[in-house]
Each structure stands twice: as structure tokens, then as C-alpha cells.
Amino acid sequence: MSIAFTTPETQRPTAPQTFAETGLSLDLLLQLALKTLHFSGDLVGTELAKRLGLGFAVIEPVVEALVAQRHIEIAGGSMLGRSTYRYRITDSGRTRAALFLESNHYVGYAPVPLQQYCDYLHTFQAAAPPRASRHEVHEAFSHLVIGQRVLDQLGPAVNAGHSMFVYGPPGNGKTVISQAIRSLLRGNIAIPHALEVEGNIIRLFDPVNHEPVEAPDTESAIATDDLPDRRWVLCRRPMVMVGGELTLDALELRYNASSGFYAAPVQTLATGGVLVIDDFGRQACSPRELLNRWIVPLESRVDFLTLHSGQKFSLPFMVLVVFATNIKPADLVDEAFLRRIHYKIFAESPTRGEFLRIFQNVCHERQIPFDGDTVENMLQTYYRPRQVQLRGCHPRDIVEQVCSLADYLGEPRRLTPELLDAACASYFVDDRELPPSYA
Numbered sequence: 001m002s003i004a005f006t007t008p009e010t011q012r013p014t015a016p017q018t019f020a021e022t023g024l025s026l027d028l029l030l031q032l033a034l035k036t037l038h039f040s041g042d043l044v045g046t047e048l049a050k051r052l053g054l055g056f057a058v059i060e061p062v063v064e065a066l067v068a069q070r071h072i073e074i075a076g077g078s079m080l081g082r083s084t085y086r087y088r089i090t091d092s093g094r095t096r097a098a099l100f101l102e103s104n105h106y107v108g109y110a111p112v113p114l115q116q117y118c119d120y121l122h123t124f125q126a127a128a129p130p131r132a133s134r135h136e137v138h139e140a141f142s143h144l145v146i147g148q149r150v151l152d153q154l155g156p157a158v159n160a161g162h163s164m165f166v167y168g169p170p171g172n173g174k175t176v177i178s179q180a181i182r183s184l185l186r187g188n189i190a191i192p193h194a195l196e197v198e199g200n201i202i203r204l205f206d207p208v209n210h211e212p213v214e215a216p217d218t219e220s221a222i223a224t225d226d227l228p229d230r231r232w233v234l235c236r237r238p239m240v241m242v243g244g245e246l247t248l249d250a251l252e253l254r255y256n257a258s259s260g261f262y263a264a265p266v267q268t269l270a271t272g273g274v275l276v277i278d279d280f281g282r283q284a285c286s287p288r289e290l291l292n293r294w295i296v297p298l299e300s301r302v303d304f305l306t307l308h309s310g311q312k313f314s315l316p317f318m319v320l321v322v323f324a325t326n327i328k329p330a331d332l333v334d335e336a337f338l339r340r341i342h343y344k345i346f347a348e349s350p351t352r353g354e355f356l357r358i359f360q361n362v363c364h365e366r367q368i369p370f371d372g373d374t375v376e377n378m379l380q381t382y383y384r385p386r387q388v389q390l391r392g393c394h395p396r397d398i399v400e401q402v403c404s405l406a407d408y409l410g411e412p413r414r415l416t417p418e419l420l421d422a423a424c425a426s427y428f429v430d431d432r433e434l435p436p437s438y439a
Contacts, residue, residue, distance in 0.1 A: 012190045013120060015054070015229040019061050022054065023113035024196060029062045031100045034071060035107045037089040038097035042075055045083040053109035053193070053230035056083040063087065071096055104201065104260035109231045111196035114313060121316045124189060124272065131159040132184045140183040144176060145358045145392070150345060157343035158184045163298055163321035165329050165338075168347035171391035174324040175241075177347060178276040181322060182239040188213050189272035190232040194261075197313055201261040202253065209269050211236045238273035240266050246283045251293050255308040267303060270319045280325040280332065287332045294321065298340045349390050352379070359395035363415070366399055371415045378420045388428060398423050 016022045022029070029052070036051050037043060045063065049056040060082060066072040071093030077085035089097065132140070137155040157164045158181055166174045191210055195202040212233050228234075242250065246266075254263045267275055281287050297303045297317040306312050323329075329338060338344070350358060356372060363370040382388070401423035406413045 012234050013229045013232055015227045016058055019058050022058060022110065023116050024110060026062065026065065028196065028199065029059060029110060030065060032110055033059065033062050034066060034093055034097045035100055037072060037087065038094055039107060042086050042088045044086050048087060106201045106261045109193040111194035111201050112192035112231055114195055114197045117192060117195055118316060121318055125318060137184065141180050144173060144180065145350065145354045153343060153345045161320060162342040164343035164345055165341050166322055166324045166345045166347055167329055168326065169349055170326040171393035172347045172349055173392045174347045175278050178322040178324050179239065182237060182274050185237040185273060188234050189237055191235050192232050198311060200307055202264055203261060204264050205233050206269055209240050210238055238270050240270040241276040241278055242266055243278040244282045246277065248285050248289060248293060253305050253307065267319050268315060272318055274320045274322060276322045276324060278324050280323040281327040291333050291337050295337060295340065350392050355390045358392060362395045362399045366403065368413050368415065374415045374417060374420060377417055382421065382424045397427060401427055
């Protein structure tokens with residue numbers, strides 16, 4: 001089945017018009033329909049089709065086969081056609097449904113065949129929106145105080161679709177920068193509820209990581225050829241973030257023996273969007289093990305996954321992977337891997353002027369009057385004597401401390417030397433004041 005879209009803007013596949021266009025076997029749809037009736041009771045034909053995400057004309061051969069096998073029966077309905085009949089599962093149908101459930105508990109929208117999904121991704125990539133300009137990069141990061149040098153590295157990296165290292169001292173916004181990259185990926189992407197691979201089902205749409213957008217008004221479509229395929233969910237480009245909890249298992253298909261179907265790995269959930277590996281180098285498994293898993297997909301742009309039967313299959317690797325770390329890349333990976341990461345972006349510490357701008361922005365967000373002289377005094381009386389390095393996170397954290405302390409004391413929320421000094425004293429660790437046993 002060739003991939004056609006409802007409109008270029010939505011990039012959502014059109015609904016199949018015949019059973020053959022689904023690309024699925026009769027047996028798989030028969031199982032889904034019978035399990036649906038097993039749990040739902042009587043259903044009108046159109047409602048059964050809706051729950052499978054297909055038109056009734058598409059599933060009509062399935063319904064006819066179930067009626068002929070006496071697994072379902074017609075329990076009523078109007079004379080307007082089979083789609084208006086009410087169907088009821090029989091005792092023999094429940095017995096067979098129970099057998100189906102022993103091997104697979106999946107009930108819901110019919111899956112999309114692997115080949116159709118791959119075809120969609122290739123078509124989506126070819127029809128991707130134009131690349132971001134320098135102005136658009138500025139707009140995407142306008143809520144952050146970032147130097148022009150860093151912005152001019154981020155823009156080309158995102159446009160090229162290459163993965164990147166974002167590294168530098170802790171507290172300089174590497175995670176926030178990584179998250180903002182998503183806003184440069186324009187357009188929406190359609191994500192199947194589930195995939196079918198050699199009769200196996202992989203659940204793909206994840207409400208935690210995928211953000212649906214309002215679907216087109218299907219009632220206004222003039223012809224059935226214009227209807228979107230309900231087996232797909234139109235979503236924003238995804239952004240999946242993982243941190244120290246990431247394990248090698250999360251990068252592979254996860255088979256649940258009790259449910260009988262698979263959960264997709266994190267990189268597949270992030271297809272068409274961004275995968276942020278936060279605090280890279282601090283995972284339970286070693287950086288070398290993680291990076292060895294990434295070498296082939298980053299080089300070939302193809303990912304290989306393995307079913308529990310041992311059978312392998314490939315998927316397009318359409319993911320912008322961002323490795324965010326405060327550890328030097330050279331201390332984590334070897335030269336061969338660094339060569340495959342084309343962009344290494346250093347999130348440098350803010351200058352004095354940038355630090356003051358960040359402080360001013362935080363005060364504006366918290367509706368606190370900004371007093372530049374008081375902040376300058378803090379830098380002279382606290383930062384400089386203790387040789388505290390400027391970090392992008394300090395203004396946000398210190399203002400939070402000031403607000404909490406002011407509320408505790410029953411004072412107005414404002415920047416005063418006393419409140420700033422107290423906030424710094426409780427925020428920073430001053431080694432000079434530690435007892436001898438800690439020195």
C-alpha cells in the first residue's frame with residue numbers, strides 16, 4: 001500500500017478502503033475483532049469498526065468469517081445494511097477468544113504493518129518542513145540567555161539532523177538547551193497505536209511521551225479517500241528524555257510474557273523528534289556499552305531490533321540524539337565514536353553581563369523587582385571572595401531561596417543584601433567554614 005496523506009500539513013496517512021489495503025492478515029483482524037466483542041459485549045458493526053480504527057467496509061470480510069464460523073451472531077439492527085447490525089459473541093466465540101488471549105492480550109486499534117510504517121517515515125522525511133533559519137533559532141531560544149556562538153552551532157546541527165554532544169560545567173542549561181531543540185522541529189508526525197511485525201504486536205503510541213494534536217475534522221471530508229487513518233495519532237514531534245535510569249534494556253524491544261506483546265524502545269518512541277540522554281556517563285551501565293549500541297544507527301541511520309524469537313528487523317533511525325553531560329566527551333568515548341557525533345557544543349558559563357540578564361529574567365518571571373546594584377554587590381561580597389564560578393542556574397536557585405526566606409520571615413519578596421546573603425549562605429557550600437573533621 002502506497003502512503004497517501006490527508007493534507008501535506010498534517011502528514012497523516014489516509015484510511016485504507018479495502019481489507020487488502022490494511023496489509024494485515026485475516027487471522028490477526030479476526031482475533032482483534034473477537035477479543036473486542038469478548039470484552040465489550042454487543043456492538044453495532046460501525047462501532048466495532050471504530051474500535052479497530054477501520055471502516056466497516058474494511059472489516060466486513062472479518063465479520064462475515066466470524067458469523068460463518070458461528071463465533072458471533074447477529075443480535076438485531078436495522079435493515080440499512082450489515083454495518084447497522086448488532087453483533088454478539090457466542091459461547092464458542094468466547095472459548096476461542098479465551099484461546100487468543102492466552103497468547104496475546106492486545107485489544108484496541110488494529111496495528112500498522114512494519115512496511116507501511118517504514119514507507120510513511122521515508123515519505124515524511126522527504127516532505128519535512130524547510131530548515132530553520134538563524135532568526136528562527138533565535139526565536140526558539142529567546143527564553144534563554146545563550147551566546148551567539150552556541151546558537152550558531154545549534155542551528156546547523158539541528159538542520160543537519162545529526163546527533164550532538166552538549167557538554168560543559170554543571171548548571172549552565174545543557175538540559176534546557178536540549179529541550180528547546182524540539183521547538184525547531186516544525187510540523188507534526190503521525191504515530192501508529194501499534195505495529196505489526198511478522199504477526200507480533202509492538203505498542204508504539206505512548207501517552208507519556210507523545211503529545212496528540214487536534215485531529216482533522218473527519219466529518220467534513222467530502223470523499224472517503226480524504227478520511228485519515230484512525231490507527232495513527234497525529235502528534236507533536238516527540239521529545240523523550242532519559243537520565244541516570246537508562247539501561248541497555250530500554251534500547252531494545254521489551255516483551256511482556258503476561259500480555260503477549262512488546263513495548264517499543266526509547267529511540268523508537270522518539271522517532272521524528274529528539275531523544276535527550278541527560279547526565280550521560282552517569283547511567284548504571286558503562287558509557288562504552290551504551291555507545292556501542294548507538295554506533296551502527298548513528299552511522300547508517302538504520303536501527304535493528306530483535307523479537308524474542310531471535311528474528312531481527314530494521315527501522316529507519318530518524319532521531320536527533322542529544323548527549324548532555326558535564327563530563328568531558330574525551331573522558332567518556334573514544335575517537336571513533338566522537339567522529340560519528342558531528343557536533344560537539346560547549347555550554348559555557350555565562351559572562352558577568354549574561355549572568356545579570358539571567359537574574360533579571362528570573363526576577364521578571366517571579367514578579368520581583370530587579371535591583372542590579374544589589375546583585376552586583378552580591379557578586380563582589382560573596383562570589384568574588386569565595387571564587388564562586390558563575391553558573392546559569394544560580395539566579396533561578398538563589399531567587400527561589402530569597403522567596404522562601406522572605407515568606408518565612410513575613411517580609412516582601414524583594415532583593416535585599418540581607419536576603420541575598422542568607423540565600424547564598426544556605427545555597428553554597430563554603431569549605432572555609434567547615435569544621436576540621438570535614439576539611
